[in-house]
Amino acid sequence: MVLKRKIMDRLIRWKNDPDRRCLLLQGARQVGKTYIVDQFAREQYEHYVSINFEYDARYRDLFDGDNNVDALVERMKLSIPGSRFVPGKTLLFLDEIQSCPNARTALKFFALDGRYDVIASGSLLGINYEEVSSFPAGYVDRETMYSLDFEEFLWAMGQDSSTIAYLRGLYDRREQVPAAVNDSMMDNLRQYIAVGGMPRVVQSFADDHDYDRVLRIQRALLDDYRDDIAKYAEGREKAKARACFDSIPKQLAKDSKRFTYGLVEKGSGARKYAGSLQWLYDAGIINFCHCLNNPELPFEGNADNAKFKVYMRDTGLLMAMLEDGAQRDVIVGKNLGIYKGAIYENIIGDMFAKQGKRLYYFEKNSRLEMDFFIRYEDVATAVEVKASANRQAKSMRSLIDNYGVKRGIKLSPGNVGSAGDAVEVMPLWMAMFL
CATH class of the missing domain: 3.40.50.300 (P-loop containing nucleotide triphosphate hydrolases)
Structure with a gap:
């Protein structure tokens, strides 16, 4: 195929x-x-x-x-x-x-x-x-060019254009998704999280659905990236870029997923490692998600370049950086604690970035954080990512009530709906259409 x-x-x-x-x-x-x-x-x-x-x-x-x-x-x-x-x-x-x-x-x-x-x-x-x-x-x-996005992954799994058009119609009309369809799409999304979009990996999975083989190929690709760091990074950047790369799973394990140089090396800071992170970004390995000083347009004018999260550009490779068994835990929907949220944030960030969106988030005094902000229908729109289905939107309501945010979208495994005025609820997989 x-x-x-x-x-x-x-x-x-x-x-x-x-x-x-x-x-x-x-x-x-x-x-x-x-x-x-x-x-x-x-x-x-x-x-x-x-x-x-x-x-x-x-x-x-x-x-x-x-x-x-x-x-x-x-x-x-x-x-x-x-x-x-x-x-x-x-x-x-x-x-x-x-x-x-x-x-x-x-x-x-x-x-x-x-x-x-x-x-x-x-x-x-x-x-x-x-x-x-x-x-x-x-x-x-x-x-x-990026690794396969979610729609391309669906094509590889045998879904045709008419199926995608049907799903887009549900999104456009904000229509409740039949339960069996939503369950099937969430299964597809969990597969995409585990497999990712690297063509060689997707081809292997499409051929035989062997997750063990997928993991072997992914880890070989990670080794290739590490070899490339050793080959192409200059001088001292080799060790620093490798250390930043290997710290990414730990960075995402924190409550606040903001990148912390101290997790790379105790007591270190931007002066030593910022260039290495930029190298990884230029190499197409990571995405930056910058913090907004104010949750309003234009985002780039309100971004704080010193405060950011780092996500892997391919979520399947992030999964391969974790221990054996993590793939299957995601596939069956097992509760992975705080890390489950990190994985779902990474996949949504990956999906947005492959649509050409720059990534931004907002936090205030560690008490209020919003996972993403996107320009949606020319409005600064808050996007909250939840790994479990619920319609509570306290952070979103606080942004709307206190910071002038006029629109919010909550992504979760649940169905289409709302969480009060100005807050839409959508299944996680509908991020492909935002």
Whole structure:
């Protein structure tokens, strides 16, 4: 089974845009960038030339000389047997371009020339902008690719577009979900929490539903991330980035899930570790969720960059960082205490981030905290995430009564409803539509 990915539609829109420039496809390792570009090229182009600068370092030498496009093309034709460059009909794919800074510089000249479509792919790991002699600002379109979102996961599990349309209709009409449907969707969401969205993991699960194999693959991916930290982080950042990465499960175990540098190293602070966290973010491994000074729009103008939570970008990988048995505990809905709430917060944050939302939360004097704030229908909307079904919304009511918040959404395993004026209640899985 071929995994269906939404990024394919965006690639096709790019190809059909008469003003297209070279495309830089970014994203963490193992999210499927190379696979999707190969598939796109086979379906949309007559000729396809692919260069992977990590697989064969010799190709880096092709970009050491003249940046004239004709000269570059001739060098590639001589070095890559069977390669054909036909204006308007050839896609050139420069994979792992972070390993060849000169190739990144050459994107400007391909964009100005315009005869050939060019996609460059870089896993954010190891991209060192200082090594690029002339960054092609203004000559590159950008797309970021993530692991599979929840809708793509449902497709992989055999759900078709008509089923998604039915579910969206229930959401749009704020209609009560039939109990059997809600139970089934919560089962799907718990599977998605345990499996996550990394393509290799999802493919394995779709083939045989073997959670033990899923866990082995996930932990191998985590080891790959740790190896990449050792390979690409510079100097002292290696140990610091690894320490921040390994602290994430402990950070989320606290009542207040705000990132605390003391959990990385006792007595440490932002001066020592902030750069390492930013490195993990740039590598596509974590999401930041910043605290708002005031729960109002514009969020970025009200955000406190010194106060934040850190979530894993793929919740399945977070689960794999826990001990054996955690997957099954989530699947059967076992009470995991405070950590169950952390897992559900992570999945909702993951879902929001994959929709292109920046993540924000609000807290006041440790007595009032709201998990997320999103711009929803142009209103600052509080979002509360609950792992158990109840319609109490004390924090939400306090925000509405005392802080001018006009709208709230409570996500829980329960059904569609309300918790008083201005507070809607929705099943957790409906976050995919927010």
